[in-house]
Amino acid sequence: MDLVAQAKKNAGHRAADMVKDGIIVGLGTGSTVFFAMERLGERIKTEGLSILGVPTSHQTAMRAEEYGIPLTTLSLHPVLDIAIDGADQVTPSKQMIKGRGAAHLREKIVADAAKQFVVVIDSAKEVPVLDAAVPIEILPFAYGSVCKKLVELGGEPVMRNGVKKDGPVISDNGNYIFDCAFGKVDDPALLESAINSIPGVLENGVFAKMTEKTIVIVGKSA
Template structure:
């Protein structure tokens, strides 16, 4: 099982395993979307099934909701939960201030709504996701389908005047057709290479007509849990200014690793 995992998957697994330690009995927990978040959902499901942990999960996508139900986590909508104790999610990039780029999995809108409706957000990631400056990963921007080409042109015009290194944009595709989010929208990926002022960019992007939300998560993340392929885990807390290191042992688990 674990012997078949790549170093990256091992890193994601140990980060997820450490992150679910922040979940307490009775919590309402936002469940992120993506490959790293999927490990977290499986780890949390194991705690529910085998240790009797009582949690309510609020998923950020239909695929996360399906996985959560499959592993035994009670799932409700954000409208039912109203407010959350904690959200655990992955990230495509994070910087030293724990600002993020998210949305590679196409769920940035629901992810941002759920994260901002939580007392705390914990991000889980492998070490390769850490950067000095955001922007190497393409920045997703969710737009409504109506007039998307106009929105794309306005975004390109706006980006050209800001402190970024690149300006290429592309409509995200799913084969021969546009990728459709859970909310029925399109995603335009901005290949900026380097974002000099992420806060400014996030604010300006959301002023463009047709833009629903962007993938910059500024001042939302409280902790980042960084996994390594050898089982080491580093936890950075932006509020307390602390860095903790630990080691997660790999344990074979048919229930956790099935269908990987």
Template structure:
């Protein structure tokens, strides 16, 4: 079995386990990214097989398009109100169920949807589980106006936290800045290790021009980690308390 097929099986195992958590009549948040995409596929299969009645809110235009193409009902979050459950992927998961998200440039909407839910469940493969957050670059969504000044403020904030000299990189595709669904830019912070995520999160949130950072701290209730053999491991927040 190749590495890529092992990862695919891991994602599918996590997605299927998450689909089993969905109950008829739920208002459900749909995440964004490669593992969330698998989840939406598997969810649609179950909805059609069982005739389930679900109302979904999406964390990105891409996920909304996918879900609607599969026959799922997707509505605006404001029309749905509070959600029962959000299921999403993550770029990193630490032992305390803190996350880095935003590799798909959707962490603003993902955080809004996740925090408008009774529970957030993360699905991921084993490669996303880390001892310390930071190897994956921390995404920070910023407004385009004055973004270079915002980057300077971010660099100063990093220096104050002992992270001076770490690269703050404008995310680009085909030579142009990546635009989020809100038409903003993404700055990726190459930090390697983050030992005080809460202080950094607070510092970033206080900077004018920063829309949202990719830290999801104390938001995830359950992480379902898929294994290459098709099994899963569940990490629960209540087990940490």
């Protein structure tokens, strides 16, 4: 295992060890979260840990099944005890950009429903200022008008295309994903609200309004 993977595993396992018996856990999408799920599966088998998970993507649901983590829904459990997720960039003030896995709409819903939001990253994801392209989930019908508005906001929207398929990436919700560069983001909360105010935008990957309940775990490679 390389050093980055070891750091991700360290962070994921530390988050999983925070999970208490009998609680409802939001399960994010991505490699670092999957290490947390791996550890949760181990605890279920060895400790008899009893939890229910709410997955943020089809991929996470399949991985949970593989690890033996029983699942539930937000309809049955609209308030979660904890949500564990990764991030693409995180500032010292715990504002972040997420969405490289195109699951940020469901991830933000799950994080909002959770009493505590635990974000697991390796040290490369720590930045002084957010400057990554912002993933945006857009209703296909509206992508032309939305992109025009994003340009007016100072962004450079680019449709995300599939790697092992031709054409655009389609989210689990059936929508397009655009990555929109804004350069350095001086006011993440303002940008988050401005993007979401555009009709046709379902959600964007700036997470700037959950800092009070957010805990960031930075994994180490040793």
